[in-house]
Amino acid sequence: MAQQVRAQITRERLIDGAAEAFTRLGYISATTTDIARSAGATRGALYFHFQSKEEIARAVVDKEQRLAVESGTRIVDLGRPALETMLLLSVDLAERMQVDPVVKAGIRLTTENSNFDPPLRAPYEQWLATFGAIAAVAVEQGDFRGDLDPAMFARFLIPSYTGIQLVSDTFTGRADLLPRIREMWLFIFPAVVPAERIENARAVLDGLIPEAL
Amino acid sequence: MAQQVRAQITRERLIDGAAEAFTRLGYISATTTDIARSAGATRGALYFHFQSKEEIARAVVDKEQRLAVESGTRIVDLGRPALETMLLLSVDLAERMQVDPVVKAGIRLTTENSNFDPPLRAPYEQWLATFGAIAAVAVEQGDFRGDLDPAMFARFLIPSYTGIQLVSDTFTGRADLLPRIREMWLFIFPAVVPAERIENARAVLDGLIPEAL
Structure with missing residues (x-):
């Protein structure tokens, strides 16, 4: 249960980080590395939650x-x-x-x-x-x-x-x-x-x- | 003079080709190779007329x-x-x-x-x-x-x-x-x-x- 909550928190942080990276760099220019960094997460965490x-x-x-x-x-x-x-x-x-x-x-x-x-x-x-x-x-x-x-x-x-x-x-x-x-x-x-x-x-x-x- | 006219024609063709490539691929995704191809011109011709x-x-x-x-x-x-x-x-x-x-x-x-x-x-x-x-x-x-x-x-x-x-x-x-x-x-x-x-x-x-x- 605690693990599910943590996963949900990470997912939300990735979405917020992506929003920040897309606004700053533009959607097409922002890379998944930019997004992970902006979210304070790893690219592994990103690809655990999102395929692309x-x-x-x-x-x-x-x-x-x-x-x-x-x-x-x-x-x-x-x-x-x-x-x-x-x-x-x-x-x-x-x-x-x-x-x-x-x-x-x-x-x-x-x-x-x-x-x-x-x-x-x-x-x-x-x-x-x-x-x-x-x-x-x-x-x-x-x-x-x-x-x-x-x-x-x-x-x-x-x-x-x-x-x-x-x-x-x-x-x-x-x-x-x-x-x-x-x-x-x-x-x-x-x-x-x-x-x-x-x-x-x-x-x-x-x-x-x-x-x- | 004929050379200037030809250069002007090539420039216009590059602009039209870029318009076509930007519409089809999006501005950020379209490469200068796509633009030159779409214009029927070489990348050399493109960089003769435009720096970027x-x-x-x-x-x-x-x-x-x-x-x-x-x-x-x-x-x-x-x-x-x-x-x-x-x-x-x-x-x-x-x-x-x-x-x-x-x-x-x-x-x-x-x-x-x-x-x-x-x-x-x-x-x-x-x-x-x-x-x-x-x-x-x-x-x-x-x-x-x-x-x-x-x-x-x-x-x-x-x-x-x-x-x-x-x-x-x-x-x-x-x-x-x-x-x-x-x-x-x-x-x-x-x-x-x-x-x-x-x-x-x-x-x-x-x-x-x-x-x-």
């Missing part, structure tokens, strides 16, 4: 998605209105992208299409389904227009957000990500929120990302 | 930007209203991304932040400046709201477009890019176009990207 660099990269993306689901579930369980839930999710991911090496690496592995053939689609599919479902509730709650197609909204929002974090990463290493997400929502509100609810939507956004930021 | 793989990659991005400026200038010179000019530019880049190996490779080299340190910013800066300037004209022409901040509009649109083409590439190899761009504009219109001009904006969009597509 690709397998450990997929484990990084899986962990990033697991963290997203855990964090997302906590936010949904707050029971806030659907519109506020979406704002909270967008801010939460932005904050985790700024500080968590696994999230940083997972997002980059997902957005760099040259890394995997076929490219990774599961993280997008998960966000598309989540935002489609929450947007449908926002329509029911009257915070989104009655004629809004929730699936179409998600098909627009998730790629937009993806590009916004990517360009923020390119220009500022994501230091300006929260103000850019604030601007994204300010642009989107008039397109999806009924006129009489826009003031409320802006107040909720102001509470999460103050204008001064 | 990074230099040839920057030449691919430069050529992609040159093509964008040429194509963009042709569109701006049509003298259409600013809103229509922006729609035309968004469709033109989408079409070139689908068929032109240099554009495909240039965009991917730009969006994959692991490729260069620091990451490439010039292509974004150029698009941000172009769309900021055209959006200011759309405000003057009354097709964009009078209180719209053109720079903020560009800071939202260019990253959104970047993400939309990236996710379309991930899911369909960009086969669904035009319908996704249509949806992007349909979402953006109510946020930026005065109510009395929205019908006109949709008609112009319908003319460029029919709904059935």
Whole structure:
């Protein structure tokens, strides 16, 4: 039992070390030696847990998605209105992208299409389904227009957000990500929120990302 | 003189070959041997024109930007209203991304932040400046709201477009890019176009990207 726990701890350390090495060196340039060193483990330990660099990269993306689901579930369980839930999710991911090496690496592995053939689609599919479902509730709650197609909204929002974090990463290493997400929502509100609810939507956004930021 | 022309032709062929090799193998995996073979040239010819793989990659991005400026200038010179000019530019880049190996490779080299340190910013800066300037004209022409901040509009649109083409590439190899761009504009219109001009904006969009597509 203690041995199983130790093995699990080593596996997690290898995933965290891989995330750090991929972010620092790039996925394709990072070697399994770099990953083992970054994890404070041996290459033998690495190959005991993972058959290849690709397998450990997929484990990084899986962990990033697991963290997203855990964090997302906590936010949904707050029971806030659907519109506020979406704002909270967008801010939460932005904050985790700024500080968590696994999230940083997972997002980059997902957005760099040259890394995997076929490219990774599961993280997008998960966000598309989540935002489609929450947007449908926002329509029911009257915070989104009655004629809004929730699936179409998600098909627009998730790629937009993806590009916004990517360009923020390119220009500022994501230091300006929260103000850019604030601007994204300010642009989107008039397109999806009924006129009489826009003031409320802006107040909720102001509470999460103050204008001064 | 004939020798200079031949050298120029070889250089262009090397850039096109590099674009093809980067798209097929990924920038980091593609070797200078792959690039020379893909160009039908020798490695000697490659190293006569370029000092490194990074230099040839920057030449691919430069050529992609040159093509964008040429194509963009042709569109701006049509003298259409600013809103229509922006729609035309968004469709033109989408079409070139689908068929032109240099554009495909240039965009991917730009969006994959692991490729260069620091990451490439010039292509974004150029698009941000172009769309900021055209959006200011759309405000003057009354097709964009009078209180719209053109720079903020560009800071939202260019990253959104970047993400939309990236996710379309991930899911369909960009086969669904035009319908996704249509949806992007349909979402953006109510946020930026005065109510009395929205019908006109949709008609112009319908003319460029029919709904059935």
